[in-house]
Amino acid sequence: AQKVTQAQTEISVVEKEDVTLDCVYETRDTTYYLFWYKQPPSGELVFLIRRNSFDEQNEISGRYSWNFQKSTSSFNFTITASQVVDSAVYFCALSEETGANNLFFGTGTRLTVIP
Amino acid sequence: AAGVIQSPRHLIKEKRETATLKCYPIPRHDTVYWYQQGPGQDPQFLISFYEKMQSDKGSIPDRFSAQQFSDYHSELNMSSLELGDSALYFCASSTFYNEQFFGPGTRLTVL
Numbered sequence: 001a002q003k004v005t006q007a008q009t010e011i012s013v014v015e016k017e018d019v020t021l022d023c024v025y026e027t028r029d030t031t032y033y034l035f036w037y038k039q040p041p042s043g044e045l046v047f048l049i050r051r052n053s054f055d056e057q058n059e060i061s062g063r064y065s066w067n068f069q070k071s072t073s074s075f076n077f078t079i080t081a082s083q084v085v086d087s088a089v090y091f092c093a094l095s096e097e098t099g100a101n102n103l104f105f106g107t108g109t110r111l112t113v114i115p
Numbered sequence: 116a117a118g119v120i121q122s123p124r125h126l127i128k129e130k131r132e133t134a135t136l137k138c139y140p141i142p143r144h145d146t147v148y149w150y151q152q153g154p155g156q157d158p159q160f161l162i163s164f165y166e167k168m169q170s171d172k173g174s175i176p177d178r179f180s181a182q183q184f185s186d187y188h189s190e191l192n193m194s195s196l197e198l199g200d201s202a203l204y205f206c207a208s209s210t211f212y213n214e215q216f217f218g219p220g221t222r223l224t225v226l
Contacts, residue, residue: 043220102148102160
């Protein structure tokens with residue numbers, strides 16, 4: 001069965017600090033997809049990244065970067081030089097090829113960036 | 116760019132009433148998903164449709180039903196509402212097996 005674990009329930013950092021959000025997943029499928037979504041206080045879910053299981057190349061997008069390691073079943077997310085606008089709940093999610101593309105979410109990490 | 120549209124954005128109902136939530140996917144997206152997010156919880160998958168056919172079913176109560184219409188919009192029908200149904204209901208859309216884009220959600224409050 002699939003499972004996504006975000007062990008960090010809440011994190012607080014001071015503005016301009018770097019922060020890494022951890023995500024560990026479990027799946028029996030060999031083909032799967034990993035995602036990060038951001039949920040700001042306004043409530044919407046904002047898509048950040050999708051990574052397939054065959055692409056372990058790390059990705060950088062502006063201040064965001066993602067580290068995918070199949071050996072440890074982890075897909076961690078780092079925000080560099082955090083800003084107040086980064087304050088949100090961040091969800092890691094998994095979809096399996098056999099699962100009709102449905103998303104299984106972790107429990108989320110609430111990030112608070114203090115000015 | 117066009118996004119997923121959900122209506123209504125807020126809905127207040129009494130126990131045992133019915134509710135209908137609507138979702139209009141991004142143009143040319145053929146797949147629609149419904150998720151329920153309780154207070155302080157992560158979103159839970161309810162049901163999905165691909166090309167107007169149900170493609171998968173998650174933790175959707177028997178009191179709920181959904182369908183996707185010929186114009187690809189979808190409706191989630193909820194009957195005999197209970198207090199525990201109070202939640203944020205998200206619709207998401209995608210092209211087949213690609214990333215899902217979420218609507219703003221419908222916040223349902225059952226009194």
